[in-house]
Amino acid sequence: MIKKVGVIGSGTMGSGIAQVAATAGNEVQLYDLSSEALQKSRDSLNKILDRLIEKGRIDNAEKNRIQNNITYISNLNDLADCDLTIEAIVEDLDIKKNLFKELESLLSLKAIIATNTSSLSVASIAGALTDPSRCIGIHFFNPAPLMKLVEVIPAVQTSEQTLKTTVDTIASWGKTVAVTKDTPGFIVNRVARPFYGEALRIYDEGIADVATIDWAMKTVGGFRMGPFELMDFIGNDVNYTVTESVFHAFYCDPRYKPSFTQKRLSEAGYLGRKSGRGYYNYGEGADNPEPVEDTTLAQAIVDRVLVMLINEAADALFWKIASAKDIDNAMTKGVNYPKGLLAWADEKGIDWCVSKLDGLYEEYHEDRYRCSPLLRRMQRENKTFY
Ligand code: NAI
Numbered sequence: 001m002i003k004k005v006g007v008i009g010s011g012t013m014g015s016g017i018a019q020v021a022a023t024a025g026n027e028v029q030l031y032d033l034s035s036e037a038l039q040k041s042r043d044s045l046n047k048i049l050d051r052l053i054e055k056g057r058i059d060n061a062e063k064n065r066i067q068n069n070i071t072y073i074s075n076l077n078d079l080a081d082c083d084l085t086i087e088a089i090v091e092d093l094d095i096k097k098n099l100f101k102e103l104e105s106l107l108s109l110k111a112i113i114a115t116n117t118s119s120l121s122v123a124s125i126a127g128a129l130t131d132p133s134r135c136i137g138i139h140f141f142n143p144a145p146l147m148k149l150v151e152v153i154p155a156v157q158t159s160e161q162t163l164k165t166t167v168d169t170i171a172s173w174g175k176t177v178a179v180t181k182d183t184p185g186f187i188v189n190r191v192a193r194p195f196y197g198e199a200l201r202i203y204d205e206g207i208a209d210v211a212t213i214d215w216a217m218k219t220v221g222g223f224r225m226g227p228f229e230l231m232d233f234i235g236n237d238v239n240y241t242v243t244e245s246v247f248h249a250f251y252c253d254p255r256y257k258p259s260f261t262q263k264r265l266s267e268a269g270y271l272g273r274k275s276g277r278g279y280y281n282y283g284e285g286a287d288n289p290e291p292v293e294d295t296t297l298a299q300a301i302v303d304r305v306l307v308m309l310i311n312e313a314a315d316a317l318f319w320k321i322a323s324a325k326d327i328d329n330a331m332t333k334g335v336n337y338p339k340g341l342l343a344w345a346d347e348k349g350i351d352w353c354v355s356k357l358d359g360l361y362e363e364y365h366e367d368r369y370r371c372s373p374l375l376r377r378m379q380r381e382n383k384t385f386y
Contacts, residue, residue: 002112002169003027006082008099010041010072013116014088016144019045021086022069023145024173029082031073033089038072045070048145080106084169086138088116096120097128104129112162114138118189119245122155122182132157136166139186141334149334150175151186176333178326184249187322187330189242191341193256194308196239199227200259202301208292210279215291216298217305222338227305228279232272236265254368255312306344307356311372313341314353317385318374324385342385350379 005021007014010032018030018041032038049063058066071078079085085103087096096115103113114136115125126135137153150170154163163179170177180186185193199213208216214226231239240262247256265271265278272278280288313327322330328340345353357371378384 002083002165004029004082004084006031006079006085008032008076008079008085008087008103009089010037011088012142013140013144014086015041015044016142017086017088017116017140018070019048019066019145020140020173020175022066026069028070029073029079030070031076031079035074038074042072076102077106079103080108082107082111084112084114084166086114086116091117091119093120093124096125100125100128100135104131110134112136112166114166116140118186119184119242119249121184122153123157126155126157133159134162136162137182137186138166138170141188147334148174148176149178149188149330151178151180151188151330151334153180153182153186155182176329178322178330178334180322180326180330181320183319183321185242185246187316187327188334190246190321191309191312191316191327191331192335193243193246194305194312195223196227196231196243196262197256197259198305198308199301200261202304203228204259204261208297208301209289211289211291212294212297213301215293216301220295220298221302221306224336224338231262232278232280232282235271235274236262236278237271240266254366255370257368303356304360306348307353307360308369310341310345310348310353311357311375314345314374315372317342318372345375346384346386350375350384354379 003026005026006029007018008031010030014030018028022028030041045067049058049066052058053060053063085107087099089095089099100113107113112134113129115122116139117125117137118139122135122137126132129135135155136158139151139153141147141149152166152170167177167179178187184190202208202213203210210228214228217223217226225233240258243256243258247258250256269275270277273282276282316322316327317324324342328342331337332340354371354375357369360369
C-alpha cells in the first residue's frame with residue numbers, strides 16, 4: 001500500500017505529479033536541488049488551485065487539503081520513509097543513475113523507485129540499483145493533472161509485485177494506465193511520430209502548405225490541433241529532439257526519419273509559440289497564410305497521415321509493445337486523438353489500410369512505407385482488431 005510519495009524534481013512534470021498524488025490523498029515530499037524551483041512550484045500550485053476555486057471545481061478546504069499534503073524539501077534524506085519515489089529531473093542518464101543509487105541507500109527495501117523518463121530506457125536506469133526489481137517507469141503526460149494517460153513501463157529487471165503495486169496505485173489516482181514494453185518512445189511517443197513526420201513530408205514535397213495541412217487534419221481528420229500548430233505548441237526544438245532520439249534508438253529506421261525543415265526552424269530559433277515564431281508567426285497582427293479549402297486535397301492529406309499512424313499502431317501491436325486496448329487508450333487519452341487508431345483501422349477497413357500503404361510503397365519504394373506484417377496477416381485472414 002502506497003501512502004507516502006516522494007517526487008524528485010519540481011519542474012513542469014514533478015510539480016504536476018506532486019499535485020496528482022496529493023489530490024489523491026497521498027502525503028507528498030517534493031524535492032529539488034534548486035530552492036527557486038521549489039518556490040516556483042509552490043507558487044504555481046497556489047495559482048492553479050485558485051483558478052480551480054474560481055471555476056467552482058474545488059473549495060477552499062480542498063485547496064488547503066491538497067497544499068497541506070505537499071512538503072517542499074531540500075534534503076534528499078527527508079525521502080527516507082517514502083513508499084514510492086518518482087524521479088522527474090533532467091533527462092540525463094548518468095545524473096539519473098547517480099540519483100537512483102543515492103535513493104536506494106536511503107529508502108526502505110520495499111520502496112518502489114520510479115522514473116518519469118520519456119526517452120531513456122528504464123532498464124538502463126534500473127541498472128544503477130543493487131535491487132533493480134523495484135525500479136519501474138511511470139510516464140506522465142504534460143500537464144500531468146489534466147492528462148488522463150499514464151504509461152507504466154516495467155524494465156526487464158522489474159518484479160511482478162512492483163508492476164502490480166504501481167498499476168494499482170496509478171489507477172487509484174484516477175489515471176488510465178497503459179502498460180508498455182521498455183522500447184523507444186514507449187507507446188505515445190512512438191505511435192504519434194507520423195502525425196508530425198508524414199505531415200512534414202507532405203509539406204516538404206510541396207503537396208500542400210502548413211495552413212492547408214493543419215486545416216485538413218482538423219476539419220476532415222477531426223484532430224483537435226493540426227500537426228504544425230501542435231509542433232509550434234510543443235516547441236520545434238523539443239519535438240525535433242524526440243524525433244531524432246526515436247530515430248536513432250530504432251537504429252535509423254526510415255519510418256522515423258527527422259525532417260530538415262524542422263531542424264532548420266529549430267536551429268534558427270523559430271521554436272514556435274514560446275519564441276513568437278515557428279511554422280506560424282505569433283507576433284501581434286502577423287500575417288499568416290490561409291488554408292486552401294479543397295476537400296479532395298484535404299481527404300488525401302488525412303488519408304496519408306492516418307494510414308501511417310494506423311501502420312505504426314498496428315506495428316506496435318505486432319511487436320507486443322502493448323495490448324490493442326492500451327495502444328488505443330494511449331492515443332485518445334495521452335494526445336487526445338479523436339479515435340483509437342486500431343478502432344479507426346477497423347472502421348476504414350483492413351483492405352483500405354493495406355492498399356493505401358502499398359500504394360505509397362509503390363510510389364516511393366522506401367522502407368518508410370512498408371506495411372506492418374500484422375495488417376497483411378489480418379487482411380489474409382479476414383480479421384479485425386476488435
Ligand atoms: P524541468 O526542467 O521542468 O524540471 C526539472 C527539475 O529537476 C528542475 O526543477 C531542476 O532544478 C531539477 N533537477 C535537475 N537535476 C536535479 C537533481 N540531480 N536532483 C534534483 N533535482 C534536479 O523538466 P521536465 O520537463 O519536468 O522533465 C523532467 C523529466 O520528465 C525528464 O526526464 C523528461 O524527459 C520527463 N518528461 C517530460 C515531459 C514534458 O512534457 N516536459 C513529459 C513526460 C516526461
